[in-house]
Amino acid sequence: MAFTPAKWPRRLRSQEWYGGNSRDTIYHRGWMKNQGYPHDLFDGRPIIGILNTWSELSPCNGIHMKELAEKVKAGIWEAGGFPVEVPVFSASENTFRPTAMMFRNLAALAVEETIRGQPMDGCVLLVGCDKTTPSLMMAAASVDLPAIVVTGGPMLNGYYRNERVGSGTHLWKFSEAVKAGEMTQDEFLEAEASMSRSTGTCNTMGTASTMASMAEALGMALSGNAAIPAVDSRRRVMAQLSGRRIVQMVKDDLKPSDVMTKEAFENAIRTNAAIGGSTNAVIHLLAMAGRAGVDLTLEDWDRCGRDVPTIVNLMPSGKYLMEEFFYAGGLPVVLKRLGEGGLLHKDAITVSGQSMWDEVKDVVNHNEDVILPTDKALTQSGGIVVVKGNLAPKGAVLKPSAATPALLQHKGRAVVFEDIDDYKAKINDPDLDIDETCIMVMKNCGPKGYPGMAEVGNMGLPPKILKKGITDMVRLSDARMSGTAYGTVVLHTSPEAAAGGPLAVVQNGDMIELDVANRRLHLDISDAELAERLASWTPQHERADSGYAWLHQHHVEGADTGADLDFLKGCRGSAVGKDSH
Numbered sequence: 034m035a036f037t038p039a040k041w042p043r044r045l046r047s048q049e050w051y052g053g054n055s056r057d058t059i060y061h062r063g064w065m066k067n068q069g070y071p072h073d074l075f076d077g078r079p080i081i082g083i084l085n086t087w088s089e090l091s092p093c094n095g096i097h098m099k100e101l102a103e104k105v106k107a108g109i110w111e112a113g114g115f116p117v118e119v120p121v122f123s124a125s126e127n128t129f130r131p132t133a134m135m136f137r138n139l140a141a142l143a144v145e146e147t148i149r150g151q152p153m154d155g156c157v158l159l160v161g162c163d164k165t166t167p168s169l170m171m172a173a174a175s176v177d178l179p180a181i182v183v184t185g186g187p188m189l190n191g192y193y194r195n196e197r198v199g200s201g202t203h204l205w206k207f208s209e210a211v212k213a214g215e216m217t218q219d220e221f222l223e224a225e226a227s228m229s230r231s232t233g234t235c236n237t238m239g240t241a242s243t244m245a246s247m248a249e250a251l252g253m254a255l256s257g258n259a260a261i262p263a264v265d266s267r268r269r270v271m272a273q274l275s276g277r278r279i280v281q282m283v284k285d286d287l288k289p290s291d292v293m294t295k296e297a298f299e300n301a302i303r304t305n306a307a308i309g310g311s312t313n314a315v316i317h318l319l320a321m322a323g324r325a326g327v328d329l330t331l332e333d334w335d336r337c338g339r340d341v342p343t344i345v346n347l348m349p350s351g352k353y354l355m356e357e358f359f360y361a362g363g364l365p366v367v368l369k370r371l372g373e374g375g376l377l378h379k380d381a382i383t384v385s386g387q388s389m390w391d392e393v394k395d396v397v398n399h400n401e402d403v404i405l406p407t408d409k410a411l412t413q414s415g416g417i418v419v420v421k422g423n424l425a426p427k428g429a430v431l432k433p434s435a436a437t438p439a440l441l442q443h444k445g446r447a448v449v450f451e452d453i454d455d456y457k458a459k460i461n462d463p464d465l466d467i468d469e470t471c472i473m474v475m476k477n478c479g480p481k482g483y484p485g486m487a488e489v490g491n492m493g494l495p496p497k498i499l500k501k502g503i504t505d506m507v508r509l510s511d512a513r514m515s516g517t518a519y520g521t522v523v524l525h526t527s528p529e530a531a532a533g534g535p536l537a538v539v540q541n542g543d544m545i546e547l548d549v550a551n552r553r554l555h556l557d558i559s560d561a562e563l564a565e566r567l568a569s570w571t572p573q574h575e576r577a578d579s580g581y582a583w584l585h586q587h588h589v590e591g592a593d594t595g596a597d598l599d600f601l602k603g604c605r606g607s608a609v610g611k612d613s614h
């Protein structure tokens with residue numbers, strides 16, 4: 034897919050505000066000059082918004098993002114552009130309640146209008162924590178002005194008593210060890226300080242690292258961006274180079290719609306399988322595709338990822354952390370391997386203006402224990418599995434690289450929790466009627482139900498089972514799961530319980546069959562009984578009656594199509610509205 038650059042020079046949209054000498058232009062320019070900008074900066078050069086998700090309450094998007102913004106600015110100045118830094122909505126996974134996911138669409142809405150309503154010709158998306166990356170990319174796709182992603186980068190490796198500690202992954206491991214009596218509470222507290230050694234995002238292949246990898250695999254970030262540690266000087270170089278590059282992208286008119294094509298999404302899906310990426314990528318890529326007008330479905334996830342081996346040996350599926358991934362060569366090595374295996378659309382255009390293959394064909398793998406040879410892959414079929422059946426007519430997902438192979442074909446008795454509060458109230462009860470062959474089922478944690486679709490799908494096991502040394506059981510819900518988590522966990526069951534999906538009527542004692550080989554998820558009751566139960570079902574969850582929660586609950590779509598708000602799908606373009614003065 035060749036890209037033909039636009040002619041330069043030409044009049045840019047920022048000149049709608051700053052070009053000429055009308056009263057309105059003088060009004061706009063005059064206000065900008067109170068910041069000390071010389072007159073010649075308004076001469077028609079590209080004005081680039083640096084959309085910065087830095088926030089002291091988004092510790093993953095830490096103080097270094099302010100330094101990165103300065104380096105982006107330096108690059109923009111060098112290339113003859115005019116940088117303007119714009120703080121935007123930031124939702125941290127570890128802080129926002131009820132869940133950051135409820136605010137992904139709000140952030141996307143706010144950022145979309147932030148771009149469209151102001152004099153920008155292009156933008157740099159300075160992102161990091163899980164939701165910040167997709168929300169800004171969704172916004173950029175809807176406006177379709179030239180845009181480039183710069184991520185904040187992962188934290189350095191954590192270490193506790195000389196063992197690697199992965200963000201999130203070890204939080205789940207340690208808390209289960211405490212429940213099992215294998216770790217004391219004091220040791221857990223000691224480990225807390227070892228988890229986050231530097232500024233940056235989760236150091237595992239969790240959702241933040243996955244989405245940074247997705248941005249790179251989609252071609253929306255410069256090659257090599259995803260894995261550079263937050264505090265490495267090369268991350269600042271990447272920021273400066275991206276600043277230079279966005280100016281040329283504006284001159285060439287290289288837009289998200291040129292980059293985020295169906296082929297690019299297929300590259301990203303295969304990449305997600307190869308890196309053992311987060312199940313959250315499913316929802317975010319579907320939502321981004323919805324904004325870009327690309328017809329991407331859950332079936333594409335299963336089709337494209339089915340035979341892709343997981344070759345990146347990172348937690349939670351493997352052993353290492355993002356720091357080692359960077360030293361091994363990072364994502365370009367993975368993309369090269371996909372290309373060599375016939376699993377990459379090599380011609381896909383990236384923000385560099387080059388094809389994906391041109392970007393990666395000469396890279397070298399520096400550590401074959403981190404980026405594994407195919408015959409030593411963590412799993413030969415690493416793609417996200419999509420299962421369907423009478424329990425999930427619109428699908429549910431499972432990450433095989435994080436699952437126990439023996440549980441991928443399993444029939445068990447349902448132990449049902451009506452919602453997360455019911456789960457918390459019952460799970461530690463020694464009298465809970467459950468054993469390791471059961472399937473734990475949780476309802477009302479989907480996009481409408483929680484609301485916002487929290488990362489609670491990897492329900493911790495009951496202490497009495499952990500004490501037997503058992504660490505995995507089949508778990509099933511309409512929730513999401515942290516990208517740092519692991520286990521045989523069926524997620525995103527659609528339609529969700531709160532929308533009247535069959536999950537809503539599962540009862541304690543029902544038999545459920547998970548058959549990953551045949552992509553089947555079956556509730557073992559008759560069609561007639563299922564219909565009868567659904568006919569007598571009434572919504573159990575509370576609905577917000579005002580505010581953003583109301584908007585979200587009334588307009589959010591199912592996980593199977595990306596959980597975007599129904600009125601935000603599609604590309605609305607960058608047309609400038611009338612001036613009000």
Ligand code: FES
Pocket residue numbers: 093125126127161162163200233234235239241
């Ligand atoms: Fe923000 Fe992991 S919680 S990057």
